Amino acid sequence: MIIAIGADHAGYRLKDVIVPFLEAQGHRIIDLGCNCADSVDYPDYAVPVCDKVVSGEADRGILICGTGIGMSIAANKTPGIRCALVHDLFSAKATREHNDTNVLAMGERVVGPGVAEEIVRVWLDTPFSEGPRHVGRLNKVKAIETQQALHP
Template sequence: MKIAIGADHAGVRLKEDIKQQVIALGHEVEDLGCHCSDSVDYPDYALKVCDQVVSGQADRGILICGTGIGMSIAANKVPGIRCALVSDLFSAKATREHNDTNVLALGERVVGPGVALEIVKVWLETEFSQGSRHEGRVSKLKSIEEKYSIHP
């Protein structure tokens, strides 16, 4: 899989650890920044990652900021993105199995690097539960998105 990854200044250190983890798991990484500790705006990096995912240039995306909250809010504004903010292993697995998430958000100031790397591993290795009751629920999410999306 190709994974697009992005972070703001508060997530840049964890992004570097996660990049190495994703590569070690046999995936390709597209690092979309940021690459410094200078203050930057998280929506800019969320949009870069989400654009890659919805265009098909990346299979999934990972976003990191201080809490993960801002990144997850920004990501979920993009039609076609289902982003989950995760801080535990159970949720990492459930959000893939039940919600077919295509973007993962993490908070560097909330989750330590050890747990974050395990979350990423579980999230990348878990498949969506095709043909289950969850498929209908994800379809309903898509319908809500279509209803409220602005179409030119």
């Protein structure tokens, strides 16, 4: 799987843990930064990751900031992105099964490296259920995106 990943200054250390974890599992990584503690703006990293996912250059995206909140807000402004902020294993599984999320957001200040690795593993390994009720709900979300694009 090709995974685009990005972080701001408050999330780059956890990104530096997640990248080799993913590579060890055989995934190809597109690392879009940042790579230092100098203050940066999370949308500048969320947007390029989401663009890679929407264009098909990446299968999924992972975003990390201090809490994951800013990254998830910015990511969900991109049509076609379904980003979930996840800090536990149950949510990692449910967001894939029920919502077919294509971007995962986490907070370095909220979740430790070991739990973050397990969240990523569960999120990547869990398929979308494709149950009729979940498909119907996702179609409603897609209709909202279409409506917003026509009437901003």
